[in-house]
Amino acid sequence: MAVLAxxxxxxxxxxxLRSPTQVPALGLHAGSPTMGTSQKDFNDAVxxxxxLNEDPGNEVKLELYALYKQATEGPCNVPKPGMLDFINKTxxxxxxxxGSLSKEAARQKYVDLVSSLSTSxxxxxxxxxxxDRKPPEGNSLVVTSEDGITTIRLNRPTKKNAxxxxxxxxxxxxxxxxxxxxxxxxxxxxxxxxxCSGNDLTNFTHLSAGGPEEMARSGEVLLRDFVDxxxxxxxxxxxVVNGPAVGISVTILGLFDVVYxxxxxxxxxxxxxxxxxxxxxxxxxxxxxxGSSKAAEMLLFGxxxxxxxxxxxxxxxxxxxxxTFQKEVWxxxxxxxxxxxxxxxxxKQIIRNQEKEKLHAxxxxxxxxxxxxxxxxxxxxxxxxxxxxxAKL
Ligand SMILES: CCCCCCCCCCC/C=C/C(=O)SCCNC(=O)CCNC(=O)[C@H](O)C(C)(C)COP(=O)(O)OP(=O)(O)OC[C@H]1O[C@@H](n2cnc3c(N)ncnc32)[C@H](O)[C@@H]1OP(=O)(O)O
Numbered sequence: 001m002a003v004l005a006x007x008x009x010x011x012x013x014x015x016x017l018r019s020p021t022q023v024p025a026l027g028l029h030a031g032s033p034t035m036g037t038s039q040k041d042f043n044d045a046v047x048x049x050x051x052l053n054e055d056p057g058n059e060v061k062l063e064l065y066a067l068y069k070q071a072t073e074g075p076c077n078v079p080k081p082g083m084l085d086f087i088n089k090t091x092x093x094x095x096x097x098x099g100s101l102s103k104e105a106a107r108q109k110y111v112d113l114v115s116s117l118s119t120s121x122x123x124x125x126x127x128x129x130x131x132d133r134k135p136p137e138g139n140s141l142v143v144t145s146e147d148g149i150t151t152i153r154l155n156r157p158t159k160k161n162a163x164x165x166x167x168x169x170x171x172x173x174x175x176x177x178x179x180x181x182x183x184x185x186x187x188x189x190x191x192x193x194x195x196c197s198g199n200d201l202t203n204f205t206h207l208s209a210g211g212p213e214e215m216a217r218s219g220e221v222l223l224r225d226f227v228d229x230x231x232x233x234x235x236x237x238x239x240v241v242n243g244p245a246v247g248i249s250v251t252i253l254g255l256f257d258v259v260y261x262x263x264x265x266x267x268x269x270x271x272x273x274x275x276x277x278x279x280x281x282x283x284x285x286x287x288x289x290x291g292s293s294k295a296a297e298m299l300l301f302g303x304x305x306x307x308x309x310x311x312x313x314x315x316x317x318x319x320x321x322x323x324t325f326q327k328e329v330w331x332x333x334x335x336x337x338x339x340x341x342x343x344x345x346x347x348k349q350i351i352r353n354q355e356k357e358k359l360h361a362x363x364x365x366x367x368x369x370x371x372x373x374x375x376x377x378x379x380x381x382x383x384x385x386x387x388x389x390x391a392k393l
Contacts, residue, residue, distance in 0.1 A: 042071065042107045045114040056117050062388060063113060066094035070106035075099065090388035141170045142191075143177075148337030150174075150183040157192025162200035163248065168226045175229050184341040185333060186233070188256075189240035195265060198247020204374070204383050212375055220371035227280055227363045230255045231356060236336070236344050240329055241265045241307075241316070251278055253315055254285025255359070257348060260332075261307040261316045262325040270302035275378030277369050284362040289314045 049064060056064075069076070076096040081088040098106065142153040152174045154161035163171075171188075178186045190196050208214050230237070230252055239253055241261040246268045253259050253267075271277055278286075278299045286295035290313035297303040310316040320328050373379050 037104075037108045037111045039107075041111050045111045048114050049117075052117055060113070060117070062090065062094045064110065065091055066098055067106045067110040067113065069095045070098045070101055071103050071110055074103055075101075090384060093388075140164060140167050141174065143174045145178075145181060145183050147334050148182075148184045148341075149187055149333055150178040150181055150185075151187045151189060152178070154188075154190040154196050157190075157194070159200065160194035160197035160244075160246075161190040161192065161249075162197045164200045165203050165206070165222060167200075168222050172226055172229045175233055179234050183235070183337070184339070184344060185236045185238060185337045187238045187240050187333065190242050192243070193264075194243045195239075195241045195245040196247075196249035197244075198249055201383050201386050205387065216371045216374045219374060220367045223279060223370065224363055224367040227252065227255070227367070228360060231281070231352075231359045231363065234345055234348065235341075236348060238333060240333075242325065244268070246270070247274075248280055250315075251280030251282035251286075253280075254282055254289055255280065259316045260325075260329045261310065261319050262322045263307050263319050264322045265307040265310075265316075265319075266304050267298075267307075267310045267315065268302065268304040269298050270304075272300060273302050274382045275376055275380070276373050276382075277366070279363075279366045279370055281359050281362045281366065283366055284358065286315075 046068070075098070076092065078092070080096075081092055101109075140154070140156050142155045144151050144153070152171060154163070154167070156162060156164075156167075175186070203219070204215070206215070208218070210217075236257045237255070239256045239259045241253075241259060243262065243264055244266045245253075247270070250267045250269050269278065269282070277283075282295075282299060286299060289295075290298075294313055298305065305313065305315070307316060307319045311319045
């Protein structure tokens with residue numbers, strides 16, 4: 001039981017709303033009667049929550065938090081946290097939304113909600129066999145070099161390979177190393193079922209001492225350096241898109257030389273939904289690749305493309321059936337990697353030099369505009385919504 005409780009506590013601690021029911025002791029006598037539900041029922045429900053087998057998700061945890069606060073302290077009576085204090089602001093909003101609901105009614109709702117969730121303190125689920133366990137998140141980027149190919153693999157499968165700020169730095173370092181190593185081709189791909197879900201939205205919660213403006217400024221520099229590195233990369237750069245791609249992982253595809261995709265892949269740039277604007281030079285490369293109105297459909301309206309659609313629009317070079325994707329793609333890349341490296345490098349240089357300056361200028365402008373966007377209400381609200389309720393695209 002203690003082991004299970006410990007495991008659960010740990011699991012919840014990793015969640016966004018860190019143990020929303022972890023609140024001070026009730027300070028009420030167990031068994032004292034309330035309208036409809038006894039204090040003991042309520043206390044029991046509070047204990048039961050800690051024994052849930054399944055994480056009920058942030059939405060339910062938020063509801064539990066709000067009801068607990070209402071049941072024990074009454075209507076919300078603390079000042080509203082600042083806009084950028086995403087987590088506390090979300091919790092405050094949930095509590096405040098309960099208005100003047102009585103303590104008794106809140107207790108009843110809390111007890112009802114807990115009893116509707118599946119609980120089991122007796123039969124903890126056994127550990128998954130080793131082969132089924134999720135891989136550790138320790139090594140978020142794995143770089144290997146073999147057969148003339150340097151592969152940079154995004155390796156956060158449980159987070160759909162979302163890019164942390166550290167990963168942007170690590171990718172830049174890996175690209176710089178790959179530009180000088182023995183390999184002839186460099187590949188970016190992902191582990192697990194996703195290629196990449198874009199920028200890790202929790203990057204926005206790491207406030208520095210300089211506040212939001214400083215965070216946005218450093219985000220601008222990080223983004224600009226990351227994309228500059230892709231613009232300047234001297235060798236053939238190939239994206240092996242092993243599953244759905246979102247946000248910046250899609251926009252930068254316009255800077256790759258070749259893009260191979262499984263037929264399971266989708267391509268989604270939901271910038272307007274997120275109160276943001278395009279990056280990765282896509283405001284320039286996408287209209288050039290697919291025409292301005294198709295580009296607008298993606299970049300303004302967030303139209304999600306299938307792999308076949310992305311291929312028809314020229315963003316993807318070729319689509320492969322998922323069952324044979326890895327085998328076919330790597331066989332082809334191995335063959336290409338045997339071509340004379342200097343010839344490939346020089347050919348790429350001629351192509352890229354046509355527009356290198358333009359790309360750097362576009363990148364600087366997009367990054368600077370995004371810095372302002374990150375400080376806008378539209379963007380902050382969208383991110384707060386994802387972080388609090390894990391809103392899906
Ligand atoms: C000012 C500071 C900035 C610093 C850094 C600047 C660097 C440059 C930034 C450039 C701008 C980039 C823009 C973009 O990339 S916009 C796109 C952002 N991405 C998203 O909006 C995707 C959000 N995710 C989702 O909608 C869904 O998770 C998704 C559709 C991708 C998958 O849904 P599914 O139901 O299949 O899976 P889950 O939602 O259960 O996901 C599993 C866990 O992974 C977490 N996850 C997934 N994507 C992200 C993400 N982008 N950021 C953070 N976390 C992510 C998800 O929350 C789940 O976690 P838990 O298991 O803990 O719940």
